[in-house]
Amino acid sequence: MPRTSQPLRRRRTALPLYACLTLTALAALTGCADTSTSKAPADAAHRPSTISTPDTGTTVTPPKTPKTPKSSARPPVHVSIPSLGVDSAVMRLGLNADGTVEVPPAEKGMTAGWYTGGAVPGEPGPAVLIGHNDTRFGRAVFHDLKNITKGADIAVRDDAGTEIHFTVTGRETADKKAFPTARVYGPTDDRALRLITCDGAFDAQGHPVDNLIVYAKRK
Template sequence: MPRTPQFLRRTALPVHACLALTALIALTGCSDASPAKSSAAAGSTESAATTGTPAPGPGTASASTSTSGSSSAKSASPPVHVSIPSLGINSAVMRLGLNPDRSVEVPPADKGMTVGWYTGGSVPGQPGPAVLIGHNDTRYGRAVFHDLKKIAKGADIAVRDDRGTEIHFEVTGRETASKKAFPTSRVYGRTEARALRLITCDGSFDAAGHPVDNLIVYATRK
């Protein structure tokens, strides 16, 4: 079961702080403060002292078994660019896989203005949750998802694939999730919807200088 990465801090602090967390079908570490979280998902959440999202609970798919995730990545065109006009965000999209310890890769700190797509999840526009990861801030300063918390319901997110096709998504909601109570089912859960999740870090810092929350934006293909 893949585990999610740490996040680089949102301020100019050491590298091992807040990386934009990833919400997809096979990560671990981040949690949700929502009271709607199921006990099964809660039981599957790993300790998140330094990591991001939690392992998927019963009923969710893993990166290696998701029929709406990794299989679609083999047949669909991968994303190469994402834009959010209302926030002035325009970014190339890099591919992210898994680290040797099964944690999900994140964009390197020196690419703070570049969004990453987790290739073990769904391809944007295909059935299932596709996950885009972006930094809030890095030690180099303000990063691509710095203003993501300002996104409004109904906002347009455009993802262009490597064939030049632009796919539009409409924001349906957002939430700030504690890394100790991540909404595993909502983020990772198997779905036939053509869903998109954007994730970055959020909230105050713990004693080690790591953000205690993650910001999750939910969107659906128009």
């Protein structure tokens, strides 16, 4: 796949697509788009804002960062954001054949995904969770991510039942064509978490032009 706050309702300017982005370059994701839809939502409040598939988004390539997870590191299976009412299972996301990051399928719009090429949540380095904003099936897991505030709690549970808490430190909206790849996927000593979805107005093809990125650190 990426799946900053824009409370105002926008007029739709293009066709619907629940698209987001897929960062171009090495393999990162973050797009939102559904080529199976052809009409824009009747209500602008439900504009497409999800993670896009490689062939419809703008691709980004996260840098390859050496990972040295501890042997005790366990993969995430659940994420919750109490302040937004988010309570989701977490699926694994790898790379597509073209080197872009996978995104959750549209039919799993209410499920977030963990990019396995990044860090394990809670370990040093950037852990990335991707979620859709909307899909052709309706609102998705990160639909309200634009409303998250600094200091908000994000809890990630691993497959051993251990829950790790993160505190939101900031967020930003980035044009898909100028995605901050290094800032999101680059190496860091912090036990960092990034949440990514789509945002912004539509382009001529009906794809959201921006990505919403939320930054958090382990408590």
